[in-house]
Amino acid sequence: MDGGFTIPCNTLEVTRLLRDFPEKDERKRVWFGYREAARRVVEPSLREQILHFGTLCLVR
Numbered sequence: 001m002d003g004g005f006t007i008p009c010n011t012l013e014v015t016r017l018l019r020d021f022p023e024k025d026e027r028k029r030v031w032f033g034y035r036e037a038a039r040r041v042v043e044p045s046l047r048e049q050i051l052h053f054g055t056l057c058l059v060r
Helices: 034-040 044-059
Strands: none
Touching: 034 044
């Protein structure tokens, strides 16, 4: 990473999706694999974090 600061990150397992949620008119929900998600991110540091996290999840 860029050596700035550390931010804790937690994971969660999605078991179901609700059709109706408070921000449904403000957000578009789309799911991607971690490589595609990283490709779509503009911020280089966040892109790196997504790729790193994705490879860690593959090890499990």
